[in-house]
Amino acid sequence: MSTYDIIAPIKPTEALPAVRTIHPADLVTALRRGLDDFRAMPTHLVFIYMLYPITGLLIWRLAFGYDLLPLMYPLAAGFALIGPFAAIGLYEMSRRREMGLDMHWKHLTDVFHSPSLPSILALGGLLLALFIAWIAIADGVYTAHFGAYEPASPTAFLRRVFTTPEGIGMIFIGNAVGAVFAVIAMTVSVIAFPLLLDREVGVSAAVLTSIKVVLRNPLVMALWGVVVATLLAAGFALLVLGLAVVLPVLGHATWHLYRFAVEPDPGPRPPIEVKSRPPHYAAEFPASFFSWITGRR
Secondary structure, X not given: OOEOOOOOXXXXXXXXXXXXXXXXXXXXXXXXXHHHHHHHXXXXXXXXXXXXXXXXXXXXXXXXXXXXXXXXXHHHHHHHHHHHHHOHHHHHXXXXXXHOOOOOHHHHHHHHHOOOHHHHHHHHHHHHHHXXXXXXXXXXXXXXXXXXXXXXXXXXXXXXXXXXXXXXXXXXXXXXXXXXXXXXXXXXXXXXXXXXXXXXXXXXXXXXXXXXXXXXXXXXXXXXXXXXXXXXXXXXXXOOOOHHHHXXXXXXXXXXXXXXXXXXXXXOOOOOOOOOOOOOOHHHXXXXXXHXXXXXX
C-alpha cells in the first residue's frame, strides 16, 4: 500500500530513492564538474554584484557597528549551515545544463515555480533554525568564558582570545559545538535540496535519503565536509568576495555529488512551468501592483 509524505505530499512514495557507495575520486570529479559549470554559466555575476558583498557588509556592520565583534567568527562559520539552501538556484542551473536547457541567469529563480517549493522552504527553515541556535549557543560560550567583556578593538579582542586560558578554552569548546551543528546540517541537507528539485518527493523523504547517503559513506562525506569548510574559510579570508567564486563552485559541485550518490529516477520529472505575465506599464501603477488580489492581469 502506498504511503504519502505527510509533510509535503507530492505523489505516492513506495520507498526512498536508492543510494550508492561513493569514493574520494567522486568528490574530485564533482568539484571539477562544478568548476566547469561555474565557467560555463554567468551565475557568479549575481554573487559578485549582489549577494556576497551585501552579506559581507552586513556581517561587518554587525561586528563593528553594534559591538558584536565576538560573534564575527560564529556568523561567518554559521553561514555554512544555511549555505545549502542559499545555493538552491545553483543546483537548478546545473540541472538545466545537464538537460541541455537554456542557462540564462534568470533561471536561478525558477525554483519558485517548482512543485517542491513548500518542501524546499520547510527544509530551509530547518537550517535557519539551526543557524539561529548556533549563534545563541556561541554567544553563551563567549559569555561563559569572557563574561560581559566588550573588546575595545579587534586587535585587543584577538590578543585576549589567543593568549589567555579563557580564550583558548573558548576556541576549543566553540569549534567543537560548531562541528556538531555542521555535521547535523550536512547530514540532513547534503543532497536533500538537489533531490527535491530533481524528484517528486517531500521534505521528509529528501532528509531521510540524505541521511542514508551519509550513513552509507561516512568517511567520504566527512571528507566532503572538510573540503567545504576549507573552501568557505578561504573564501571568507579573501575579504568575503572570495565567496563569489567558492559558493557557486560548491553549489554546482553539490549537484554532481548528488548525481553520484543517488540512483537516477527511471521516470522523467515533469518540467518546471514558469508562468509568463504580460508587461505592466508605469501608468497602471498602483493598480497593477495589486493585480494578484483582484485576479486581473
